[in-house]
Amino acid sequence: MSNNSFTDGKNHLHGFFMIIALYVIAISILAIFSTTEATEYVIKKDDMQIVSVSHIVKSIDWFNDYNEERIGENILQAQIDNLNITLSNINNKSNSSAVGHNLIKYKSHIDILHSDKTIDGSLSNLKYKAQIENSGYEQSLVDISAISKLIGMYEFVTILLIIGAGLGGISEIAKNKLIGYPAFAAGGIGIIILLLVLFLPSIIIGSQISHR
Numbered sequence: 001m002s003n004n005s006f007t008d009g010k011n012h013l014h015g016f017f018m019i020i021a022l023y024v025i026a027i028s029i030l031a032i033f034s035t036t037e038a039t040e041y042v043i044k045k046d047d048m049q050i051v052s053v054s055h056i057v058k059s060i061d062w063f064n065d066y067n068e069e070r071i072g073e074n075i076l077q078a079q080i081d082n083l084n085i086t087l088s089n090i091n092n093k094s095n096s097s098a099v100g101h102n103l104i105k106y107k108s109h110i111d112i113l114h115s116d117k118t119i120d121g122s123l124s125n126l127k128y129k130a131q132i133e134n135s136g137y138e139q140s141l142v143d144i145s146a147i148s149k150l151i152g153m154y155e156f157v158t159i160l161l162i163i164g165a166g167l168g169g170i171s172e173i174a175k176n177k178l179i180g181y182p183a184f185a186a187g188g189i190g191i192i193i194l195l196l197v198l199f200l201p202s203i204i205i206g207s208q209i210s211h212r
Contacts (some may be wrong), residue, residue: 160190
């Protein structure tokens with residue numbers, strides 16, 4: 001009976017270490033996956049930062065155009081006032097016609113500036129374009145922040161999985177069952193976090209990000 005108990009114990013240990021070996025292989029594969037995901041998101045973050053810079057540059061350009069047109073509007077209005085005064089004091093018909101032509105041209109440009117945002121070149125249109133680009137910039141900052149958190153979580157998961165794989169490997173090599181339990185704990189936490197990041201990222205990073 002004693003021999004049977006000893007044999008059962010050896011079989012139990014053999015089965016345990018077989019599970020450990022398979023576990024190490026599995027979480028090593030997951031660690032590679034997690035590292036790959038983190039790397040891909042780093043690339044995605046770099047692309048988003050380029051887009052972010054593009055948004056802010058375009059926003060500044062449109063605001064500069066808007067401010068230039070505002071200054072131009074004041075200049076045009078001053079010219080229109082001067083032309084009105086000149087027109088009221090001109091007796092020569094040909095000169096009056098030339099002044100009137102310029103007056104119509106300046107007023108036409110003023111009318112364009114005062115048009116709604118659907119008209120290219122209007123103040124509303126320039127301001128709207130600047131606001132759109134600025135909104136895109138602000139949204140890109142939010143997305144970049146979320147991506148950064150996601151990268152951090154993948155890196156954290158990778159560390160946990162590597163620790164689990166390392167402890168599992170030591171346990172299997174040394175045939176020490178006690179080291180196997182921390183291996184299961186570290187790897188298990190890493191797997192849980194990985195699943196949450198993959199399927200419920202809003203719980204981990206506070207926002208939903210689509211996965212490839």
